[in-house]
Each structure stands twice: as C-alpha cells, then as structure tokens.
Amino acid sequence: METTLKTNIAVKEICEGFVYNELEGKGLFGLSGTLTIQPEYQRNYIYASDGGKREIAVIDSILKGYPIGLIYFNKVNDKNFEVLDGQQRITSIGRFVTDKFAIKDENGMQYFGTMAEDKKAKILETKLLIYECEGTESQIKEWFKTINIAGVPLKPQELLNAIYSGPFVTLAKEEFSNSQNANTQKWSAYITGAVNRQDFLERALDWVSKGDIDNYMSRHRKDTSITELKNYFNSVIDWVSSVFIDVESEMRGLEWGRMYEEYHKNAYDPKKVSEEVHKLYSDPYVKNRKGVFEFILGGSTDTKLLNIRVFDEATKKSVYAKQIEVAKKKNKSNCSHCTIGHDSNKEKIWGFSDMDADHVTAWSKGGATNIKNCEMLCKTHNRAKGNR
Numbered sequence: 182m183e184t185t186l187k188t189n190i191a192v193k194e195i196c197e198g199f200v201y202n203e204l205e206g207k208g209l210f211g212l213s214g215t216l217t218i219q220p221e222y223q224r225n226y227i228y229a230s231d232g233g234k235r236e237i238a239v240i241d242s243i244l245k246g247y248p249i250g251l252i253y254f255n256k257v258n259d260k261n262f263e264v265l266d267g268q269q270r271i272t273s274i275g276r277f278v279t280d281k282f283a284i285k286d287e288n289g290m291q292y293f294g295t296m297a298e299d300k301k302a303k304i305l306e307t308k309l310l311i312y313e314c315e316g317t318e319s320q321i322k323e324w325f326k327t328i329n330i331a332g333v334p335l336k337p338q339e340l341l342n343a344i345y346s347g348p349f350v351t352l353a354k355e356e357f358s359n360s361q362n363a364n365t366q367k368w369s370a371y372i373t374g375a376v377n378r379q380d381f382l383e384r385a386l387d388w389v390s391k392g393d394i395d396n397y398m399s400r401h402r403k404d405t406s407i408t409e410l411k412n413y414f415n416s417v418i419d420w421v422s423s424v425f426i427d428v429e430s431e432m433r434g435l436e437w438g439r440m441y442e443e444y445h446k447n448a449y450d451p452k453k454v455s456e457e458v459h460k461l462y463s464d465p466y467v468k469n470r471k472g473v474f475e476f477i478l479g480g481s482t483d484t485k486l487l488n489i490r491v492f493d494e495a496t497k498k499s500v501y502a503k504q505i506e507v508a509k510k511k512n513k514s515n516c517s518h519c520t521i522g523h524d525s526n527k528e529k530i531w532g533f534s535d536m537d538a539d540h541v542t543a544w545s546k547g548g549a550t551n552i553k554n555c556e557m558l559c560k561t562h563n564r565a566k567g568n569r
C-alpha cells in the first residue's frame with residue numbers, strides 16, 4: 182500500500198458540497214463530490230450521540246488550534262477518494278459548517294452561520310493532515326482491520342462489516358442497523374445495545390450462524406438476499422414473544438437463539454407460562470430473575486438457573502450447634518445421612534467447614550430458606566441430594 186501525506190487540504194475544500202443524510206445518519210460527500218465520506222463498509226455517524234459531546238469537541242479543538250489527528254483517504258481512482266479513517270471527524274465538521282448543531286462560546290450558543298467572521302475563517306482555513314492511500318482492496322481492508330480510532334474503538338461487528346462489505350452487508354444493515362425500522366422497538370425487548378452500533382445485526386447473525394458470525398458472513402458475502410437471516414431472526418423473536426406473553430426487562434440480552442434451538446419444539450401453554458413467570462418473580466428466594474425463562478422452558482427443574490437464596494451463616498451455625506448436641510448424646514454422626522449408612526462415618530462428627538446447608542423440603546416443592554427448613558449435611562451427602 183502506498184501512502185502520500187497531504188498537508189494543504191483545508192476544511193473549506195473538504196466541506197465543499199458536503200451532504201449529510203439525516204435518515205441514514207451518514208455524512209455522504211465532500212471535496213466537491215469527489216470524496217465519499219462514509220463508504221458502505223463504514224459505521225454510521227455516532228459523534229452526535231451522547232448529547233453531541235464528541236462532535237462539539239472536534240469543533241472546539243479546531244477553534245483552539247489543537248490537532249484533530251490523522252485522516253486517511255483511500256484513492257479510488259485519479260479523481261475520487263473515500264474516507265478510510267476520519268469520517269466521524271469530517272462529518273462533525275461538515276455538520277457544523279452546514280448549521281446542523283451549535284457550540285457554546287462567550288456569546289452563548291452559536292451556529293456556524295451566526296459566528297464571528299474571524300472564527301468562521303479560522304475553521305474554514307484549518308488544514309487537515311491527510312494520508313492518501315493507494316492499494317488493493319485486501320491491503321486496505323487488512324490495514325483497516327488493524328486501526329483503532331481513538332476514543333471510539335470499532336466494535337467487532339463494525340469490523341466484520343468492513344471486512345465482508347458487499348451486497349449482503351448492505352441489505353443486512355438496511356434491516357438490522359436502521360433506527361428508522363419500526364420493528365427495532367419490538368426487538369429491543371429481547372436484545373440489548375444500540376441499533377447504530379450494529380448490536381442488533383450482530384445478534385441476528387449470531388443466531389442464524391449458531392455463533393459463527395465470521396464464517397457465515399464470509400459464505401454469504403456476495404448474496405443479494407438476506408431472506409435466511411431475516412426468517413431465522415423473526416422465527417426466534419416470534420417464538421419468544423408467543424411463549425412469553427409478558428415482556429420483562431430481564432429478558433433483554435438473553436441467549437434467545439440458543440434457547441430457540443433447544444426448546445422451540447416443545448409445546449407450552451402461554452397462559453400457564455405467564456402464571457409461572459409471575460410466581461417466580463414474586464418469590465423472594467429467586468435471586469436470578471434472568472434464569473426464570475430458561476428454568477420454565479426446561480420444565481422447571483434446574484433450580485441452579487434461579488440462584489435460590491442460600492442460608493445465611495448465623496442460621497447454619499445455629500443448626501450445626503444443635504445437631505452436634507444431639508449427635509454427641511446419641512453417639513452418632515452429626516450428618517443424618519451418615520448415621521443411616523454402614524461405613525465408618527456412622528459416628529463421625531464433621532467439622533462446620535465439612536458440611537453444607539440443605540433444604541429439608543426442597544425449595545422447588547415449596548420449602549422455605551429459613552432455620553426451620555435447614556439441615557446441615559456432610560458435603561458428600563449434600564451434593565448427592567442435588568435438588569436443593
């Protein structure tokens with residue numbers, strides 16, 4: 182890859198013919214139409230999020246004469262360039278000089294159009310440090326893979342979109358990275374993250390590829406349809422929302438793709454499921470509400486998923502003391518299960534640290550986590566009893 186450093190291109194020239202597309206959240210063109218600011222494989226514009234702190238910082242830096250860092254252009258042909266790195270900064274500048282946002286100075290909030298002339302000139306005359314790169318697509322992508330834009334590192338999915346750019350990524354982004362898509366509202370009940378940071382697309386790909394996104398994107402790179410991706414994703418979402426008619430905040434970000442694979446062939450009665458969800462949500466012993474859904478899907482047996490509240494130390498010590506007293510009187514082990522056995526442990530007195538607390542009546546059968554339902558067993562017998 183060949184690079185040429187350019188130090189004579191000013192903001193004024195970059196912003197000539199700047200177009201910002203509100204709908205796609207993208208800066209499109211600059212340099213009188215010869216510069217593509219956000220090529221397909223780039224992420225969306227994100228400097229306007231978080232109250233616009235980052236785009237304001239770009240303008241502040243320019244006004245104060247601070248460097249805003251290196252910018253990389255890819256030379257597409259004799260006349261045309263695309264921004265490889267620096268699109269967020271360039272879009273910030275372009276949006277500012279086209280009055281898309283204001284900054285605060287000693288005269289209050291200022292749009293570019295209303296700023297003092299000397300400040301306007303300062304911005305327009307600022308020269309940017311630009312590397313023009315020329316290389317093959319794979320060289321450029323390899324390089325792109327290694328860069329990390331300061332402040333906002335690329336997310337893994339953004340990187341994959343860059344590496345496997347093509348018709349498939351374009352269509353997939355249109356569906357899953359598009360905040361204008363009315364479905365994202367529904368999806369966000371089950372998926373965490375931000376549409377424009379590719380979190381929804383990542384989930385969709387993760388589900389359909391059973392966790393092997395890289396390979397899936399590579400195989401489908403040239404596809405001109407995303408039917409399989411869309412159908413699979415919708416099947417998962419439809420399945421979750423029909424089995425669980427309630428929408429709970431703990432549902433967000435669960436491994437719905439894996440659970441779909443594991444359980445979607447089982448029949449569930451949504452009404453009964455709903456009742457069980459409510460029962461478990463109001464059970465003070467259930468510590469992990471996120472586990473409620475898979476617990477129910479799996480037939481309500483795997484209590485590990487719920488992380489049932491355990492006995493506290495005071496309860497355990499008090500129960501232990503009582504058992505020791507009885508055991509010594511009867512000359513038997515202080516583990517009730519050991520006393521029934523035939524081995525040498527029949528009369529063994531276990532130390533506190535060799536024992537674990539057990540629910541006499543299992544939690545799943547309605548047993549409470551209190552002193553009345555607590556029995557200390559030696560570790561071996563406690564483990565053997567399992568269902569706690």
Ligand SMILES: [Zn+2]
Nearest residue numbers: 516519559562
């Ligand atoms: Zn025992």
